[in-house]
Amino acid sequence: MIFPRFAYPVMVLCTLAACSTVPRIVNEYRIDVQQGNVLSQEMVSQLRPGLTKDQVRFILGTPVLTDMFHANRWDYFYWLKKGNSGEIETRRFTVFFDADGKLRNVAGDVAPVQSTDAAVVFEARNREIDLGSLPADGSTVLPPPDGPGFFGTIMESMGF
Template sequence: MQKTTIALAAALFSTTLLTGCASSTDSGSKLISFPGAYKIDIQQGNVITQEMINQLRPGMTRAQVQYVMGTPLLEDTFNRNRWDYIYSLQPGGKDREQKTVTLFFENDQLRSIQGDLKPENNQQ
């Protein structure tokens, strides 16, 4: 009797752990976290730094902008004069941080910069 009770309790506990790790709760809270478990940093998109944005100047060609910023994550199909750069970082299971920068071109030259980072040299 005692062995079946222990076996039943172990089976319920392991089922609870497996289903708890595979899905989140209805309220949208985080998954079950085990103490001491390592969580990786999750990076997505183009890395965007303030130093990169500071190098951009109005009048730069598309090739010059791409050399500084890299290939845009999104190129608008209906507006080829808009490039979007998005960078997302979620360090070790903590809250996700996101930066977005949109570049606008006119006559194949950089016209303006919008988004979370602005050039610090106030040339815009």
């Protein structure tokens, strides 16, 4: 078979184009990959020596690593890889307990609060939320009952 004159240069150009790289302008979207426990400074500030393991778990969440050889040590890890830039952020926070299961000390990237007066820190973070007022006699006031809904109205009109 005889190829036209321009077929060979076109095939060479297509082959060379396949070997080139894609310009940085045209790229796929990459999501942020986040793993581990997100610990904020506010969460760590709630920790006090003497808290039980359940209280620490309530504040910080379930630890990523609980070692069977070090039962009094919990490790919290956080790893974030930014999709667009590829930079990686890692954090590590370790909680140590004494033999009675009470919080002894912490170590890691997030620092605990350095206030000596725990009441001042608690009051600064405490806020009051009004959930509604109750009558003085203790009786509960119920809302009026709702009428039949959409399907209830249809069923009543059909005679059911």
